[in-house]
Amino acid sequence: EVQLVESGGTLVQPGGSLRLSCAASGFTFSSYSMNWVRQAPGRGLEWVSYISSRSSTKYYADSVKGRLTISRDNAKNSLYLQMNSLRAEDTAVYYCASGDYGSGMGYWGQGTLVTVSS
C-alpha cells in the first residue's frame, strides 16, 4: 500500500524556521517526482514546489521563492521542505504529493498543519 506521511508541522513565530518531512512507502520513491502543495484554512490548493526524481530539477512558486527549499533523500525514501523567514500567509496544511508529468499527482499524504503566528 502506498503511503505518504507528512510530519513537522507546528506553531511557529513570524520570521521563524521549520522543516517538514514526508516519509514514503509502498512504491519506488526514487523513480518519482515529488511536490509540496498547501492549503490555507478555508481556501483552495496552492502548488508550492517540485523536485525531480534525482533532485536535478527544482521549481518554486513565486510566493515562496528564496524562503522555502525542497530536497529529498532517496536512500531514506523521504522528502523535505525547509521553511525559513516564515510569514502569517504561510499558514496552511502542507501536503506532499507524488507524480510525474502527464500522470497527475497520484498519491497524497494526509497533510501537516503549519501555523505562523505570534
Next chain:
Amino acid sequence: EIVLTQSPGTLSLSPGERATLSCRASQSFSSSYLAWYQQRPGQAPRLLIYGASSRATGIPDRFSGSGSGTDFTLTISRLEPEDFAVYYCQQYGSSPPYSFGQGTKLEIK
C-alpha cells in the same frame, strides 16, 4: 504563467443529475498536462483524471474528462452522494508554476 479559471464557483445539483465543470486556461498548453482532483471535507485531494481524459486507478466511469488547448471539462454523468465535494483542475508539466484552478464546489440541491 498559466492561470486556470474554473466555473462555476458553486454548482447545486441533485443525486442522479449530470454535472459539468469547466476549467479555462489563460494560454494554450498540451492536454497531456491537465489533471482533475476531488477533495472531500477534511480529506486530502484525490486524483480523478490525468492527461485531460484518462481516469486514474479506481475512479468510477461516471467521471470523464475532455478538452484541449485552453478549454477543459470534467463531467460526472450521474451524481452519487459521495460526489458532492470540491473539484480542482491543475496544469502539471507544461511550465511552472503548476497552478491549480480556484475550485468548483459541488453541493447538494
